């Protein structure tokens with residue numbers, strides 16, 4: 416897979432986890448269907464190597480994208496395919512998100528072999544997740560739960576569950592569905608029960624700003640409704656000074672042809688039992704400017720509830 420065949424016009428840089436490869440191959444086949452010759456360049460990122468610490472402690476989500484950007488920079492690849500939720504709010508100078516594909520299921524899901532749902536987990540049950548967003552929302556619903564860190568790719572996480580290290584784990588439904596693992600899901604959290612993070616379930620296609628050859632093809636793959644929704648979500652995070660050490664949820668859905676409903680919640684990073692700050696804003700959002708201003712206003716509404724207290728903790 417690493418070999419680059421001469422006849423390939425374009426190369427996609429991807430991480431090598433099963434999910435990342437599925438996503439890259441998905442984009443590869445969409446581009447091939449448009450008559451392009453497209454190869455893959457598999458890479459390991461720092462985010463894949465460091466598995467013993469939570470991401471917020473080792474430099475955040477950018478760890479999953481940096482090596483791919485270097486491949487674009489050096490001309491070894493032309494396109495990077497990312498889970499949008501792993502893409503930092505601000506891209507480095509010279510790079511841009513050229514397109515976002517139609518979103519898969521954005522919900523979080525509970526995988527727990529021995530129980531039917533979160534509500535049926537026994538008192539004090541052990542739930543695995545390293546996402547502060549998931550931790551704060553779980554503890555707000557079930558303060559009795561014992562939350563333990565869980566990192567690694569999807570297969571690793573499921574293996575740790577199957578070995579009995581946890582009673583339940585929480586994962587994104589999108590990844591499980593893409594890998595044919597949906598039968599393992601015991602409960603889908605509604606977007607109200609557990610608000611997804613910005614970009615969850617969507618794929619982002621990144622290129623170098625000065626590399627326009629793929630543009631028309633990426634425009635053809637782009638999904639406008641998803642783009643506006645994720646732009647609103649990402650604007651919440653950007654406006655709050657988003658980092659992945661922040662337990663922030665932001666999820667926008669189309670509740671009418673031109674109306675976005677944006678739900679956001681901010682948990683406390685070091686005291687997850689503190690109540691979530693939670694807002695819902697509904698706006699006509701027919702274009703990018705309106706979607707982004709919805710996101711910023713949602714961030715301001717969180718600030719009015721006292722977000723500063725949650726963001727600036729020692």
Ligand SMILES: NCc1[nH]cc(CCC(=O)O)c1CC(=O)O
Pocket residue numbers: 498499500501585586587588589590614615616617618
């Ligand atoms: N943080 C890792 C990550 N990045 C994207 C997905 C799933 C697919 C998606 O949300 O698009 C996952 C796994 C998870 O959170 O369970």
